[in-house]
Amino acid sequence: MALPKFFEFFRPFLEAVSDGDIHTPKEVREYIKNKMNLSDEDVSVMLPSGRITYFYDRVGWAKTYLDKAGLVETPSRAKYRITDEGKKALASGEIIDLKYLEKYESFKSFHTANGNSSSNETIEATEEEKSPQEILDDAFNQVNSSLSSQLMDEVMKLSPGQFEKLVVRLLLAMGYGSGIDDAGKVTQLSNDGGIDGIIKEDKLGFDNIYIQAKQWALTQTVGRPEIQKFVGALTGKQAQKGLFITTAKYSADAIEYAGNLLGTKVVLVDGDALMKLMIRHNVGVSTEHTYEVKRIDSDFFEDEL
Template identity: 40%
Template sequence: MSALELPRFEELMLPVLELIANGRETVKDSLPEIQVRFSLSDEQMEMLLPSGKQTTISNRMHWARNYMKHAGLVEPVAWGRYRITALGKDLLKTNPERIDKVALAQYPLYQTWQSQQIPGAIKESLPIEEGKAETPEERIEAAYVQLDLGLAEELLEQVMSLTAARFEQLIVELLIAMGYGDGRAEMGQAIGKSGDGGIDGVVNEDKLGLDAVYIQAKRYALENTVGRPALQAFVGSMTGESATKGVFVTTSTFSKEAREYVRRVQQRVVLIDGARLARLMIDHGVGVVIEKTYVLRSIDANFFESV
C-alpha cells in the first residue's frame, strides 16, 4: 500500500482546522476523526515515514497545521497544542470547500512568511509534490530547508514552555556547547535568583574566572520586543560586576533602538533573538538529536581520469 493513497497535506487543512475549532488541540486527538472522515484503514493509519519515527498521516497533519499557523488561522497554546484564532473562525464561517496554499496566500502573515523563505527553486518545499520540474537534487535541498525551518519553529515553542530557571540554565549550556569556558560544564553557572542584579548566568573563560561572559536570558512572547531600557539595565549590572562581555538572549526580538544602543556602549554585548537562538541550538546540538543521516554520492572524476 502506498502513502500516496493517504490524503495529501493540503487536503487535511480544512478537516484539521475544523477539528481544532472543536477542541481537538493535538494531532493525536484528531487522528480518530481523520480516520473516519477519509475512510482510512488501520494499516494506512500505521504507515510510517522512511525514518520510522512518525506515522505518515500524523506528519501530513502536522504540516497542514504548520502552514495554517503561518497564515494566522491557528496558534500554539502549549507544546504540540493549538487553538483556532479569530481569522480561522471567520474562514470557517464562509463554509469553504477546501483550504490549500492558494487560499492561505490571501493572508498577510502567510505572505510575509513565504517572503522570508529561501528564494528560487527551494522556496516552496515540503511536502514535495510529484510532477514538479525541479531536479532530484533541488527537491532534496528544498526538503532539507523546510524541515530545518520547521525544526527551528518547534524548538522555539518548546523553549517557551520552559521555566525561567531552566531557560537560564539552557543558555549557559548553549554557550558551553559553543566552546565558551573551554566547553566544560563546570565553567558555567546559572544564577537565576531574586536580587541577581540583572545577571542570570555567567560563563568563565579561564579557570580563575579572570575573564567571564555575563548572561541575561528572558523568555518573551514574539510580540514583546526587547527595548533599550532592558539593555541599559543589563549594561548597568555588568558595570557593577566590572564585566566587559555580555550576552542578552530573548525568545522574541530586539528593537532598533536596543541594537543601536549596544553598538555604542563600552562593553561588548551580543544580542541573540529567538530566531538566532533556535539556529544556534540546532547548529551546536542543544535540545536536538540527529534523527537520520542521508549520504549522497557522486562520480569521482579524478578516479576515472587516472585509469
C-alpha cells in the same frame, strides 16, 4: 489506498477540533484516520527515512500550516483548539488548501519566508528552473524555517526562569565551560544585578562569560539603553565578556554601540540567531534523519587507476 496529500488533511483536522474543546494529538489523529477511512496498514507506511509514518508526518504539517494561518491554536503543550477563524473556514464550505490559507497574512509571511511566492508558482519554478540540488536545498531550508518557527513557539511558552536555564544549557552544548564542574549557572531571579547567568571559561574562575537573557515578544526591539545597562552590570562585576541574548531583535544603534565598546566585549544574539544555534547544537530538537548528498570525485578519476 493511497494516502491523501498533506493539504487534504486541513479540513479533517479542523473538524477534529470543531467543538471548541481542547484536544490531544492522539485524539486528532484518531478522528482523521476514521474520517478518511484509513486502515491500520495505511497509517503505518513509513517515510523513506524510516523514522516516522507518512500519516503522522502529514497530520503534523497540517497542524503547523493551520496554526500559522490562525485557524487552530496551541493553548498549552500538545493541546489543540480551533479558533474563530477556523470555525469560519469550516462554515464557508470552501476547499481548505494552500491557496485558501494564503489569504491570511500570518500564513503568507510564514510560507514565503524563503522568498517563495504562491505554492503553485513555487512548484512550477522548482520543476522548470532549478536543479535537483537547488530543489533539495530549498526543501531543507523550508523544513528548517518551519522548525525554527515551531521551536520559537515552544521557547515563548517557557517561564523567564526556564528561558534563562535554556540559554545556559545552549552555551554548555556549544562547548563553553567544557570539562569544568558546575560550568554554568543561572543567578537568582530576585537579585541578579542585571546578570541572568554565568559560564565559567576556566576551572579556577579567572575568566567568566556573563549573560543577560530577555524573553521579549518577537515584535519588540532591544534598544541601546538596555545594552548600556548590561554594560554597567558587567562593569560592576569587573567583567570583560558579556552575552546579551533575546527572542526579539536589536535596534541599529544597539548593534553599533555593542560593536564599538572598548575594554568590554558584548556579543548580541537575536531571536533568529538563537533558533539557528539551538537547531545546530540540538538543544530542544533531535535529528530525525541524515541525508548524505554525494558528487563525483573528479580527482579520483583524474588520477591513474
